Amino acid sequence: MKIAVLGGDGFCGWPTALHLSNADHEVHIIDNLSRRWIDTELGVQSLTPMDSIQERCRIWKQETGRVLHFHLLDLAKEYERLRQWLDAEKPDAIIHFAEQRAAPYSMKSDRHKVYTVNNNVSATHNLLTALVETGIDAHLVHLGTMGVYGYSSVGAPIPEGYLEIEIDTPSGKQAQEILYPTRPGSVYHMTKSLDQILFQFYAQNDGLRITDLHQGIVWGTHTDQTRRHPQLINRFDYDGDYGTVLNRFLIQAAIDYPLTVHGTGGQTRAFIHIQDSVRCIELALSDAPEAGDRVKIFNQMTETHRVRDLAEMIAGMTGARVAYLPNPRKEAPENDLVVKNEQFLSLGLNPTTLQEGLLEEVVEVARKFAHRIDRSRVPALSAWTKTIGARVEKDPESTRIKSVS
Amino acid sequence: MKIAVLGGDGFCGWPTALHLSNADHEVHIIDNLSRRWIDTELGVQSLTPMDSIQERCRIWKQETGRVLHFHLLDLAKEYERLRQWLDAEKPDAIIHFAEQRAAPYSMKSDRHKVYTVNNNVSATHNLLTALVETGIDAHLVHLGTMGVYGYSSVGAPIPEGYLEIEIDTPSGKQAQEILYPTRPGSVYHMTKSLDQILFQFYAQNDGLRITDLHQGIVWGTHTDQTRRHPQLINRFDYDGDYGTVLNRFLIQAAIDYPLTVHGTGGQTRAFIHIQDSVRCIELALSDAPEAGDRVKIFNQMTETHRVRDLAEMIAGMTGARVAYLPNPRKEAPENDLVVKNEQFLSLGLNPTTLQEGLLEEVVEVARKFAHRIDRSRVPALSAWTKTIGARVEKDPESTRIKSVS
Ligand SMILES: NC(=O)c1ccc[n+]([C@@H]2O[C@H](COP(=O)([O-])OP(=O)(O)OC[C@H]3O[C@@H](n4cnc5c(N)ncnc54)[C@H](O)[C@@H]3O)[C@@H](O)[C@H]2O)c1
Ligand SMILES: NC(=O)c1ccc[n+]([C@@H]2O[C@H](COP(=O)([O-])OP(=O)(O)OC[C@H]3O[C@@H](n4cnc5c(N)ncnc54)[C@H](O)[C@@H]3O)[C@@H](O)[C@H]2O)c1
Numbered sequence: 001m002k003i004a005v006l007g008g009d010g011f012c013g014w015p016t017a018l019h020l021s022n023a024d025h026e027v028h029i030i031d032n033l034s035r036r037w038i039d040t041e042l043g044v045q046s047l048t049p050m051d052s053i054q055e056r057c058r059i060w061k062q063e064t065g066r067v068l069h070f071h072l073l074d075l076a077k078e079y080e081r082l083r084q085w086l087d088a089e090k091p092d093a094i095i096h097f098a099e100q101r102a103a104p105y106s107m108k109s110d111r112h113k114v115y116t117v118n119n120n121v122s123a124t125h126n127l128l129t130a131l132v133e134t135g136i137d138a139h140l141v142h143l144g145t146m147g148v149y150g151y152s153s154v155g156a157p158i159p160e161g162y163l164e165i166e167i168d169t170p171s172g173k174q175a176q177e178i179l180y181p182t183r184p185g186s187v188y189h190m191t192k193s194l195d196q197i198l199f200q201f202y203a204q205n206d207g208l209r210i211t212d213l214h215q216g217i218v219w220g221t222h223t224d225q226t227r228r229h230p231q232l233i234n235r236f237d238y239d240g241d242y243g244t245v246l247n248r249f250l251i252q253a254a255i256d257y258p259l260t261v262h263g264t265g266g267q268t269r270a271f272i273h274i275q276d277s278v279r280c281i282e283l284a285l286s287d288a289p290e291a292g293d294r295v296k297i298f299n300q301m302t303e304t305h306r307v308r309d310l311a312e313m314i315a316g317m318t319g320a321r322v323a324y325l326p327n328p329r330k331e332a333p334e335n336d337l338v339v340k341n342e343q344f345l346s347l348g349l350n351p352t353t354l355q356e357g358l359l360e361e362v363v364e365v366a367r368k369f370a371h372r373i374d375r376s377r378v379p380a381l382s383a384w385t386k387t388i389g390a391r392v393e394k395d396p397e398s399t400r401i402k403s404v405s
Numbered sequence: 406m407k408i409a410v411l412g413g414d415g416f417c418g419w420p421t422a423l424h425l426s427n428a429d430h431e432v433h434i435i436d437n438l439s440r441r442w443i444d445t446e447l448g449v450q451s452l453t454p455m456d457s458i459q460e461r462c463r464i465w466k467q468e469t470g471r472v473l474h475f476h477l478l479d480l481a482k483e484y485e486r487l488r489q490w491l492d493a494e495k496p497d498a499i500i501h502f503a504e505q506r507a508a509p510y511s512m513k514s515d516r517h518k519v520y521t522v523n524n525n526v527s528a529t530h531n532l533l534t535a536l537v538e539t540g541i542d543a544h545l546v547h548l549g550t551m552g553v554y555g556y557s558s559v560g561a562p563i564p565e566g567y568l569e570i571e572i573d574t575p576s577g578k579q580a581q582e583i584l585y586p587t588r589p590g591s592v593y594h595m596t597k598s599l600d601q602i603l604f605q606f607y608a609q610n611d612g613l614r615i616t617d618l619h620q621g622i623v624w625g626t627h628t629d630q631t632r633r634h635p636q637l638i639n640r641f642d643y644d645g646d647y648g649t650v651l652n653r654f655l656i657q658a659a660i661d662y663p664l665t666v667h668g669t670g671g672q673t674r675a676f677i678h679i680q681d682s683v684r685c686i687e688l689a690l691s692d693a694p695e696a697g698d699r700v701k702i703f704n705q706m707t708e709t710h711r712v713r714d715l716a717e718m719i720a721g722m723t724g725a726r727v728a729y730l731p732n733p734r735k736e737a738p739e740n741d742l743v744v745k746n747e748q749f750l751s752l753g754l755n756p757t758t759l760q761e762g763l764l765e766e767v768v769e770v771a772r773k774f775a776h777r778i779d780r781s782r783v784p785a786l787s788a789w790t791k792t793i794g795a796r797v798e799k800d801p802e803s804t805r806i807k808s809v810s
Contacts, residue, residue: 110538117530125522133515156574169561178586201595
């Protein structure tokens, strides 16, 4: 197949591009490299030394003989070029990773909120419009998040996208299937909730074929392909904005800093290894909806953990201590999380567990590149509301470590 | 109160601004005048001769001694200026009309789809972010549409925004209130469905106080204030994009053209007179939610009619004939529409009915300005999908009148 990987320079996009290229697909990466610019803005860098996308593509060719095409294009701002590119290349499938993806970054300031909404909504909508306009019947696979449902304390299982309800009509109760109602907890998550509405409309009005993968937190660095050469290594974010909880724990352990848990650490989250994420995308590609079908929604995750349990797991492997801090997010302090993921398991996914894979991350990544860690970038500082922000400003000590276990 | 009327140069915004100024509020109109540019783009003009906004404000001052402040500002593209303006003026209430509001225009081409989404989402989101950033606790009243629910043939009553559902949790069924699920039928309607998600988030995360008025089709031209001087007259759109079904019938009757009904005319729609719309907005202003409340959602309409019944009503008053054409929209051919509007009735709304008010429109507006009608602009041409578009292109005759009753 000819496959376009939008956002193919990113953490998920790069190993996906390699995996698909390795499986004999013709892969085209489209990216505006905005994420590299954000690294510059924040003054942070990937823990792993990451070459330019052009250089990475060159190494891949050198190692495998396979060509990865790279196109510098902003999906949100260059509608005309996007349409022309689609019209010229006519991909069979499109994988859409190209969004601003960090909740803390999306809440940093008004400018960051505006950027995240404009970038994510326009990127997704431009793509959908361009597909309709060019008449290209590509299967569109998008990366969403189960975070759109909010993490309430109710404990309803995270569904695979839909809910059967009953509504009152003049002729009695009538069953109806709806998109499972969302309750996004950050501007970033909100944009994924907006994406869902866009997908529903374009699938219904124009017969676009869309799969939306509601992904858990992706962890792990290496895949079979990124391991082939040091310059093919994947990105590893550990800063307070882009580093997910697990990566931050790994880094803290590597530099002998206590593992900082926000609030009680009772938040439960879903996880998936990057190698499994890449496989899931391939599985989703092989199971495309037909024109006229509703959007296919899968949960892409393999296990759930409470944040404090994760901290204890890593503390156990490394000897680090665990510290508790006030929570800068507006969220339920404790939640259960039951996630349905029957669809991928039935397609044959055989997951890597945290229990098996974490030690490799500690040794092969965190400790190996520990000399590149900037200690000052580890804390997470974005305040979710003005009230929380004011509290932190008045009492900066409140972001410091309170208790260590 | 100090009130900002965003989109105050438009069809609903202008009489609202006058009505509120007349009631002793300090009114600030913010508009980028994009709608006048769209008139230019389409080569159409208001049936009623409409002066510049600056001239209209001058006349209002001359007639009443009251000042209407006008600010040229693009909500979608000038975030910084918007924030500064709010910070400097600190309005008590904001009425947000400033969106691209025609479904056919939103479906004209890819460019129009992209414009409608970018303009409407950014205008609404910039406003919300700026309110949070400046900490201004203004009551925000937004104009939405009950069209977000789609007009299915199921006939479930159009709710006032919310639905009680039951979800399965590990501890049994649990009641939950959700935003009533949407099924928008055009890109324009879709943007209103996106707005709802934005409102829900900012009300929940930041305590913004928001009322969303799901308005029916507004008809009628004059209000008590626009009648005070010929140069205060309101806009009257009759072209295929912006003219709503009722206005187009009135114009067709005035020029002795058959009243063109699309499909069977079995589509039922909700209506409200501009004078009532303006009163409803005042009522909504007096009934603001508290910080922390959910978004208040009202249906703003007073009666429902089938399109073919409307045509027959106007035909009866004017002697015009009724003609049936193929439908360029993708929609249910026949639908019932029961709309709940208890909230406004309980606040004391006493509506003008079509039966009473239509004759004035025929005589005072349509016939009076009949010499300004451009006959070629009356048909509605935007095709909802590529398939419908191709059918029209292959057989342009299909848009011509088929049968006349
Ligand atoms: N990483 C995770 O744990 C995780 C979890 C759930 C969902 N996701 C989703 O998967 C997708 C990829 O995540 P990631 O971790 O690889 O993020 P990333 O930031 O590493 O990669 C995103 C890439 O998209 C590019 N991009 C952004 N906006 C663009 C635009 N307008 N035009 C062109 N390119 C643009 C960026 O430059 C970047 O290379 C995101 O949509 C994210 O929401 C990620
Ligand atoms: N007219 C109806 O029948 C009707 C029915 C239901 C809902 N509504 C809603 O009411 C609102 C007003 O409708 P209308 O009929 O008065 O429309 P209109 O087009 O006459 O007025 C909208 C005004 O907003 C301005 N505007 C648009 N984008 C802007 C931006 N980015 N920055 C600043 N100004 C901007 C336009 O220049 C215009 O003056 C719309 O949101 C519409 O969806 C109207």
